[in-house]
Amino acid sequence: MNEASLRPDAIFSRGPDITDELEHLVRPDVVHRRLYTDPDLFDLEMERVFGGTWCYLGHESEVPDPGCFVRRRLGRRQVLLVRTAEGGLRGLLNRCTHRGTTLVGEQRGCAHRFTCPYHGWRFDLDGRLQNLPVPDSYDRLYERPFDLGQLKVASHRGFVFATLAAEPPALEEWLGAALPWLDEHVDRYPGGKLKVVETAVKVEYGGNWKMSWDNAADGIHATFAHRSYNLIGKEAETDTVLARNPTDTPMISRTLGHGHCVVDQRPGIPDGPWSTMRPLPTTDELVGALSETGRGDRETLDLATGSMANLSLFPNLVFVGNQLMVVEPVAADRTRLTMYLTLAEDAPDEVNLIRMRVDEDFVSFGTPDDLEMFERVQDGLQVVEEEWIDISRGESAGDSVDEHGLVTGDIATEAPIRAYLEEWKRLMAKPIPTTVRRSRIEAAKFDKRLRRQRRNTETT
Structure with missing residues (x-):
């Protein structure tokens, strides 16, 4: 690679191996603005x-019965998470194999089959081509790849992930050090059972998707960006955890490999998560009702709020409070965040009603602060003469590294940013072989189905 191609203002190379250019753009202490502004990089x-690694697709509770489906995106790919007639899970590309038409327009629903609105091709829930007009006009139809394209799908504790990688690592291997944190999150729910609420909160901001990733493990911004949220807590005489001096708290950040990380606020709140909650509409009445039934104990009240351990699974899922936040890139300078509230299925009704109030609280008074900061950063990065962004906080200044290369630092460290960018570089450097999987059936079975279809056509 010649020197000119390494200049910051060079047009981004799309060669098979761009390791040198990525090493230039992402350094141990700084990152180039182009990571957030370059459409070619995007x-x-x-x-x-979003094709070469595991991505979060949905939760099993969203597709509880055969025929249930939800529509999602992995990068620019539209995908359907479907519960098949046999009760299994499939990740189907939402694209008719005839002419490429988007097959399903609804965000969620239930169906016995999927029928293309353009030419009437019909597919089973497992993606197999079931019926099509004028089948005898195709030669050797059974040899054509007309079954719906599929992703490899795997589930852990109800959380469903998908990938197009031809030979991905096992899901548990990819989760790695994040696995016990995910298990701990699920185990908070009675019986380990949680449900994702169908109606999600969707917001968009004018900035790059990685800004939300930078923000997820940033322990300093909360003291400043969320000033109004913290002032409301102060007026309610509540020790809001976000309002504390980030250098004067035992809260920690940890990298977990493959770009994952966790921010554990619990060491800084010995009285438990509920102690940090200020009064919210109807919560006094709901807590009173719990107390009357003997369920007003600390463990039950702590379940009504988030765990205070924010887990981030790169590249698109963040556990924050009672929410699952899914990061959906739209353009180099536009991102959609979809936030799903989770309920504890076997908890008292009052607990889930309080979870709804807690969910509304930060979304209403905290999230807008973050979105404004993202857009301010994106605007600031339009200054092309200022090329570099600092990500050095904590490096050789308090961070500790274990034998696996995982970093633990205080709440102020930027180690999680440096760690996810290392995974980003690995995925971006060279094409990871991807493949579209299909639910194949034997040619004889397909011929039999075609003959039956032809007989039905002749009799009508």
Whole structure:
């Protein structure tokens, strides 16, 4: 690679191996502005990051019965998470194999089959081509790849992930050090049972998707960006955890490999998560009702709020409070965040009603602060003469590294940013072989189905 191609203002290369250029753009202490502004980089991210690794697709509670489906995106790919007639899970590309038409327009629903609105091709819930007009006009139809394209799907404790990688690592291997944190999150719910609420909160901001990732493990911004939220807590005489001096708290951040990380606020709140909650509409009455039934104990009240351990699974899922926040890139300078409230299925009704109030609280008074900061950063990055962004906080200044290379630092460290960018570089450097899987059936079975269809056509 010649020197000119390494200049910060060079047009981004789409060669098979761009390791040198990425090493230039992402350094141990700084990152180049182009990571957030370059449309060519964004296009490559949609292919290599959101196609070459496991991505969160949905939760099993969203597709409880055969025929239930939800529509999602992995990069620019529209995907359906479907519960099949046999009760299994499939990740189907939402694209008719005839002419490429988007097959399903609804965000969620239940169906016995999927029928293309353009030419009437019909597919089973497992993606197999079931019926099509004028089948005898195709030669050797059974040899054509007309079954719906599929992703590899795997589930852990109800959380469903998918990938197009031809030979991905096992899901548990990819989760790695994040696995016990995910298990701990699920185990908070009675019986380990949680439910994702169908109606999600969707917001968009004018900034790059990685800004939300930078923000997820940033322990300093809360003291400043969420000033109004903290002032409301102060007026209610509540020790809001976000209002504390980030250098004067035992809260920690940890990298977990593959770009994952966790921010554990619990060491800074010995009285438990509920102690940090200020009064919210109807919560006094709901807590009173719990107390009357003997369920007003600390463990039950702590369940009504988040765990105070924010887990981030790169590249698109963040556990924050009672929410699952899914990061959906739209363009280099536009991102959609979809926030799903979770309920504890076997908890008292009052607990889940309080969870709804807690969910509304930060979304209404905290999230807008973050979105404004993201857009301010994106605007600031339009100054092309200022090329570099600092990500050095904590490096060789308090961070500790274990034998696996995982970093633990205080709440102020930027180690999680440096760690996810290392995974980003790995995924971006070289194309990871991807493949579209299909639910194949034997040619004889397909011929039998076609003959039956032809007989039905002749009799009508």
